[in-house]
Amino acid sequence: MIIFGxxxxxxxxxxxxxxxxxxxxxxxxxxxxYFFYFLSRLLFYFYNKNLIQIDGIGDVxxxxxxxxxxxxxxILYLNMLFIVFSILPxxxxxxxxxxxxxxxxxxxxxxxxxxxxxxxxIYYRFNFGRSTIAxxxxxxxxxxxxxxxxNFLMNYWHVFxxxxxxxFFWVYLYRKVTISEVQHHSGKVYFGSSLISFLLTSTLIIxxxxxxxxxxxxxxxxxxxxxxxxxxxxxDVVLNTPFALIRTMFSNNFKKVNFVNSITIDSLxxxxxxxxxxxxxxxxxxxxxxxxxxxxxxxxxxxxMKIPNFKGYTPFVDSLAQHSMIYTNAYANGYKSIHxxxxxxxxxxxxxxxxxxxxxxxxxxxxxxxTLKSEGYATSFFHGAPNGSMGFLGYANILGFDHYYxxxxxxxxxxxxxxxxxxDEPFFQYxxxxxxxxxxxxxxxxxxxSSHEPYQVPDKYKxxxxxxxxxxxxxxxxxxxxxxxxxxxxxxxxxFKNTIFVFVGDHGNTIYYDEYKKEMNKNAVAMMIYKxxxxxxxxxxxxxxxxxxxxxxxxxxxxxKPFRSWGRSxxxxxxxxxxxxxxxSNLYQFxxxxxxxxxxxxxxxxxxxxxxKDLKYNLIAKRNAEMDLxxxxxxxxxxxxxxxxxDKKLAQH
Numbered sequence: 020m021i022i023f024g025x026x027x028x029x030x031x032x033x034x035x036x037x038x039x040x041x042x043x044x045x046x047x048x049x050x051x052x053y054f055f056y057f058l059s060r061l062l063f064y065f066y067n068k069n070l071i072q073i074d075g076i077g078d079v080x081x082x083x084x085x086x087x088x089x090x091x092x093x094i095l096y097l098n099m100l101f102i103v104f105s106i107l108p109x110x111x112x113x114x115x116x117x118x119x120x121x122x123x124x125x126x127x128x129x130x131x132x133x134x135x136x137x138x139x140x141i142y143y144r145f146n147f148g149r150s151t152i153a154x155x156x157x158x159x160x161x162x163x164x165x166x167x168x169x170n171f172l173m174n175y176w177h178v179f180x181x182x183x184x185x186x187f188f189w190v191y192l193y194r195k196v197t198i199s200e201v202q203h204h205s206g207k208v209y210f211g212s213s214l215i216s217f218l219l220t221s222t223l224i225i226x227x228x229x230x231x232x233x234x235x236x237x238x239x240x241x242x243x244x245x246x247x248x249x250x251x252x253x254x255d256v257v258l259n260t261p262f263a264l265i266r267t268m269f270s271n272n273f274k275k276v277n278f279v280n281s282i283t284i285d286s287l288x289x290x291x292x293x294x295x296x297x298x299x300x301x302x303x304x305x306x307x308x309x310x311x312x313x314x315x316x317x318x319x320x321x322x323x324m325k326i327p328n329f330k331g332y333t334p335f336v337d338s339l340a341q342h343s344m345i346y347t348n349a350y351a352n353g354y355k356s357i358h359x360x361x362x363x364x365x366x367x368x369x370x371x372x373x374x375x376x377x378x379x380x381x382x383x384x385x386x387x388x389x390t391l392k393s394e395g396y397a398t399s400f401f402h403g404a405p406n407g408s409m410g411f412l413g414y415a416n417i418l419g420f421d422h423y424y425x426x427x428x429x430x431x432x433x434x435x436x437x438x439x440x441x442x443d444e445p446f447f448q449y450x451x452x453x454x455x456x457x458x459x460x461x462x463x464x465x466x467x468x469s470s471h472e473p474y475q476v477p478d479k480y481k482x483x484x485x486x487x488x489x490x491x492x493x494x495x496x497x498x499x500x501x502x503x504x505x506x507x508x509x510x511x512x513x514x515f516k517n518t519i520f521v522f523v524g525d526h527g528n529t530i531y532y533d534e535y536k537k538e539m540n541k542n543a544v545a546m547m548i549y550k551x552x553x554x555x556x557x558x559x560x561x562x563x564x565x566x567x568x569x570x571x572x573x574x575x576x577x578x579x580k581p582f583r584s585w586g587r588s589x590x591x592x593x594x595x596x597x598x599x600x601x602x603x604s605n606l607y608q609f610x611x612x613x614x615x616x617x618x619x620x621x622x623x624x625x626x627x628x629x630x631x632k633d634l635k636y637n638l639i640a641k642r643n644a645e646m647d648l649x650x651x652x653x654x655x656x657x658x659x660x661x662x663x664x665x666d667k668k669l670a671q672h
Contacts, residue, residue, distance in 0.1 A: 040198065041105070041106075041112060041113070041198055042106070044196055044197070044198050045102065045105045045106065047196045048101075048105075048125065048193060048196075049094065049098065049102075051189065051192055051193060052090075052094050052098070052129060053087075053090060053094070055133065055185065055189055056086075056090045056093075056094070056133075056136075056259055057083060057090075058185065059133065059136040059137070059259070060082070060083055060086055060256060060259065061079075061083075062136075062137075062140060062181070063136060063139060063140055063143070063255075063256060064079065064082075064256050066140040066141070066143075066178075067140070067143050067144060067255075070143070070144060070147070070252060071252040071253060071255070071256060072249070072250050072252055072253070073253065074249070078249065078253065079256075081247065082248070082253055082256040082257050085244075085246070085247050085248075085257050086244075086256070086257045086258070086259065088239060088243075089239065089244060089257060089258055089259055089262045090259055090262075092238070092239060092262055092265075092266075093132065093259050093261040093262040093265060096261070096262075096265050097128040097129055097132045097261060098125070098128070098129065100124055100128075101121060101124045101125045101128075104120075104121060104124060105121060112198065113198045118197070118198060122193070125193070126189075126190065126193075130186055130189075132260075132261035133182075133186075133261075134182060135150060135260040135261055135264060136259060136260045136261070137178050137179075137181070137182045138150065138171075138178075138260070139260045140175075140178050141171070141175050141178060143255065147252075147255075148255060148381055148382075149241075149255050149258045149259070149260050149262075149263040150260050150263060150264065151241075151263050151264060151267040151271070151378030152264055152267040152268050152271045152378060240266055240375070240376045240410055240413075241258065241262075241263060241266055241267070241376070241378070241380070241381065242375050242376070242380050242381070242410050242413035242414050242417060243407060243410060243412075243413045244257040244258045244413065245381065245412075245413040245414070245416040245417050246406070246407050246412045246413045246416065248416065254381060254413075254416075255381075263378075266376075267376075267377065267378040271372065271377060271378055272370075272371045272372045273372065273377055273378075273379065273661055273664060273665055274661060275658075275661050275662055275665060276620075276654075276657060276658050276661060277658065278654035278655065278657070278658050279651065279654055279655045279658060283651065283655050284655045284658065284659050287651060287652050287655045287656075288585070288652075288655050288656055288659050289594065289595060290583060290584070290585060290659050290663065291581050291582070291583060291584075291671050292570055292581070292582055292583075292584045292587070292588070292592075293579065293580065293581045293582070294570070294573065294574040294578070294579065294588055294591055294592070295579050296574055296577075296588070296590070296591035297574065297575060297576070297577040297591070298577050299576070299577035299578070299579065300576050300577050301394065301395070301396075301459075301460040301576065302460065302517050302518055302519050302550075302575075302576055303459055303460050303461050303462070303463075303514050303517055303518040303519070304387075304391065304396075304460075304461075304462040304463070304518070304519050304521070304572055304576075305454070305462075305463050305464075305465075305518055305519070305520050305521070306363065306364075306462075306463070306464040306465070306520075306521045306523075306568075307464075307465050307467065307502070307520070307521065307522045307523070308356075308359055308360065308363055308464065308465070308466045308467070308523055308524075308525050309467050309470070309498060309522060309523065309524050309525065309545070310356065310466065310467045310468060310469070310470045310471050310498075310524075310525055311470045311471060311491060311494075311495075311524065311525065311526065311527070311528035312467075312470065312495065312498070312522075312523075312524030312525070312544060312545045313524055313526075313527040313528055313530075313535070313542075313543065313544055313545070314347070314349070314524070314535075314540075314543040314544055314545050315527070315530065315531065315532060315534075315535045315540075315543070316331060316332050316333060316491075316492070316495045316545075317331050317332075317333045317336060317337065317340075317545050318330075318331025318332075318333065318334075318337045319331070319333075319336065319337040319340035319341075319345060320340075320345060320347050320545055321347075323347070323560075324534060326532050326534050329532070330485075330487065330488075332484070332485060332487060332492050332493075332495040332496045332499065333495060333496070333499040333545075334499065335499045335500065335502055335503035335506075336499055336502060336522065336545070336547070339506070339547075339549055340547060341556075342549065342556055343547050343548060343549040343550075343555070343556060344547065344548045344549075344555045344556060344557055344558075344559065344589075344590070345546070345547045345557075345558050345559070346546040346547065346559050346561075346563040346589065347558055347559070347560055348543075348559075348560050348561060348562055348563060349523075349543065349544055349545070349546035349562075349563040349564060349565075350542055350543055350544065350562075350563070350564045350565075350599045350601055350610075351524065351525065351526045351527070351542045351543075351544045351564075351565055351601070352368030352369065352564050352565045352566050352600070352601055353368060353369035353373065353526065353565075353601075354369075354526050354542060354603075355369075355373065355525075355526065356409050356411075356466070356525045356526070357373060357375045357376075357409050357410045357411065357414065358373055358374075358375070358525075358526070359523070359524075359525035359526060359565060360375070360409075360411060360414055360415075360466070360525075361374050361375055361380075361414065362564075362565035362566050363387075363464075363523060363565045363566075363568050363569070364386055364387050364388060364418060364464065364569065365384055365385075365386035365387070365388075365418060365569065365669075366386070366387075366566040366569040366570065366583075366584045366585055366586050367384070367566070367585070367664075367669070368564075368565070368566055368585070368600065368601070368660075369602070370601075370602035370607065370657075370660075371602055371605075374664065375410055375414055376410075377664075379664045379665065379667070380414065380417060381417055382667040382669055383667070383669065383670045384417070384418065384669040384670060385582055385583045385669060385670040385671055386418050386419075386569065387462065387568075387569045387572060387573070388418040388419050388420055388462070389418070389419055389670075390573060390578065390582055391460075391462045392419060392421075394460075394578070395460065396460050396461055396462045397421055397422075397457050397458060397460075397461040397462070398419070398420045398421045398422070398461070398462045398463070399420060399421060399422040399423070399424060399453070399454065399457070399461070399462075399463045399464070400415045400420045400422070400423050400424070400463075400464050400465075400466075401423075401424045401425075401446070401449075401450050401453075401463065401464065401465040401466070402423075402424075402425050402440070402465070402466040402468070403425065403426055403429065403439075403440035403441035403442075403443070403446040403467075403468045404425060404426055404439050404440035404441075404468055405425065405426045405427070405440065406423070406425035406426065406427045406428075407425075408425075408439075408440070409466075411423075411425075411466060412425065424449075424450075424453060425440075426440050426441055429441050429446060429449055431445075434446070436468070436469065436475065436477075438471075438473060438475075439468050439469075439471050440468040441468065442468075442469055442477050442501075443467050443468060443469040443470075443497065443498050443501035444477070444497070444500065444501040444504055446465075446468070446501075447465070447467075447501045447502065447504065447505040448504065448505065448508060450463070450465050450505065451505055451508045451509050451512070454514075455509075455512045455514065457514075459514055459517070460517075461514075466525070467498055467501075469494055469497055469498055469501070470491060470494040470495055470497075470498045470528070471494070472490070474490040474491050474493070474494050475494070476493055476494060476497045477497075480497060480500075483496075483497075483500075484496030484497055484500065487531075488531045489529040489530075489531045490529055491528050491529045492531075515551065516551045516552060518550075518551065519548065519549075519550050519572060519575055519576070520548070520549040520550070521547075521548055521568055521572065522545065522546070522547040522548075522549070523544060523545065523546045523547075523565060523568060524544030524545045524546070525544070526542055526544065527541055527542045527543065527544065534632075537632040537633040538603065538604065538632065538633055538634050539608070539610070539615065539632040539633070539634065540632050541603070542601065542603070544565075546563055546565075546568075548571070548575075548589075550575070555575075555590070559589065561589075561597040562597040562598055562599045562610055562611070563589055563597070563599070564586065564598075564599045564600070564601070565586075566584070566585055566586035567586035567587055567588070567589050568586070568589075569584055569586060570582075570584040570586050570587060570588045570592070571586075571588045571589045571590055573588075574588035574590055574591045574592070575590060581671060582671060583663075583669065583670065583671045585656065585659070585660065596611055596612065597611070598610060598611040598652065599611075600653070600656055605619070606618060606619055606624065607619075607620065607653060607657060609649060609652065609653035609656070610629065611649050611652060612629075612645055612648075612649060613628065613629055613645060614626050614627065614628065614629060614638070614645065614646055614649055615627040615628075615629060615631070615634065616646070616649045616650055616653050617634070618650070618653050618654070618657075620657075623639065623650050623653075624639070625637045625638075625639055626638045626639050626641075626642065626646045626649075
């Protein structure tokens with residue numbers, strides 16, 4: 020598709036350039052790949068139609084259309100060298116030997132990648148997902164790989180025959196269009212046009228691999244296949260197997276470990292929680308995941324930090340904090356926005372690799388969304404950026420949200436900030452208007468946008484908020500003001516008084532105070548729960564983390580059934596000691612009791628006093644019984660985390 024676009028551009032603007040016929044052939048060869056990927060997608064559906072829910076031909080057409088972005092990425096990965104060598108300004112391009120070289124450069128990676136689609140025609144019925152690098156990793160442990168392969172060919176010979184026939188047909192079509200020998204024009208024209216086309220093609224390749232040309236922090240990933248589907252199985256038709264393998268190739272540090280026995284896990288981790296601390300109720304739940312809202316920016320969270328000349332930038336949240344429960348020793352369980360989404364809503368942290376970009380997110384997952392839906396809640400997710408930004412839409416669909424509201428649904432570009440999304444103030448008002456139309460009880464999550472680079476505020480508010488000492492400070496003030504305006508409107512609604520409000524930062528951002536440059540303070544975030552007219556008021560200095568919010572909300576509403584959770588209720592769990600687990604500086608960091616344990620995945624490399632936030636004084640030579648227990652807890656959590664994710668046991672049943 021990318022090269023076909025280049026072909027069209029040159030057809031319109033550069034008809035007389037000497038390399039026009041060469042570009043036309045390259046475009047034809049790339050379009051052929053798209054055709055055969057389309058064919059394999061139809062065959063994939065045909066072989067697995069009993070496992071994939073569709074409502075008709077319209078669904079198939081939609082899946083094929085949205086699959087183009089994933090096909091483009093896979094095709095460009097596999098054909099980057101072919102494209103480069105095809106458009107290099109070499110006068111031997113048209114020769115028989117050079118074209119023979121291009122033939123093998125084209126078919127070796129393409130047929131190898133294409134074959135993986137055919138394997139999934141069959142393997143999908145056992146795996147219920149496109150094969151990822153995790154499937155290859157599991158094969159490493161098999162001693163009878165040859166026997167398994169031969170067995171596969173014998174049992175599913177028809178797939179092998181189909182692949183061979185289609186491959187021969189592909190080669191036949193490739194050879195139907197060839198480059199004939201041409202008389203090149205002058206060197207200046209030849210090399211000048213070649214340079215322009217090379218730069219243009221390179222730009223298109225980068226955009227194609229990323230999945231779009233929009234401002235984005237990340238290329239498309241596997242969860243993005245779930246953006247525009249009606250059920251999770253359709254995402255596997257949108258995807259192709261080469262893309263799944265390539266995208267997970269460098270994001271699979273998920274490895275099973277065996278540090279402790281199951282009794283230790285059940286005792287120290289208690290992955291299945293059940294609380295009976297409160298009478299059952301059905302309050303509405305409104306969650307604000309606030310972009311880059313580090314603890315550092317909030318006056319109410321820093322009263323006891325003893326930072327000289329400290330200034331906060333959140334007057335509204337600070338006033339609301341007086342009527343809320345605030346957690347002044349809270350941490351993010353990841354370092355990107357999408358990590359916060361899985362941590363807060365599903366209680367799944369991200370360590371070396373993001374869970375959401377691993378081979379494993381598309382599985383049945385018990386979460387705040389699924390649990391509340393089982394209790395009759397309507398669920399919705401709001402993010403003012405273009406739909407699909409950050410991977411939120413794809414993961415929201417995996418979690419099972421009833422509705423997703425993004426920039427598309429807002430449908431008013433007059434409030435677009437020009438870079439990321441809709442300004443927080445108008446989008447927060449839209450949030451209030453929309454959820455106020457919902458039937459109670461409902462659970463709604465909003466992920467804010469404006470406290471993000473390039474750190475601007477709307478023109479009408481320039482000068483209203485203190486610019487502070489670093490670039491983000493005025494944006495923090497603006498989002499705080501947007502929250503104030505939201506609450507002014509929401510208080511007038513009938514649902515307001517029967518609602519649990521949760522506020523949590525997704526991760527840290529620009530640091531000003533030296534105290535927050537310390538290793539253990541870099542990703543300290545604001546965390547607060549507000550319940551109107553309740554006694555849930557005060558300050559907790561105990562360890563808290565994003566994955567604790569899921570069990571805390573269920574505890575507050577009196578949900579008394581068992582559920583999977585690696586976090587603990589912050590308001591009623593007396594069995595699990597407060598702790599934080601995170602990953603930074605290539606180490607797991609486990610904070611509990613009086614110490615911080617650092618673990619490299621194999622062995623403990625350090626113990627530090629909990630007050631030693633900069634990890635300066637390693638106490639490992641002075642080990643004691645409490646340190647031994649913390650090490651055991653750390654290993655137990657990592658072992659259960661890896662096993663449940665890899666074995667697809669993120670639901671308790």
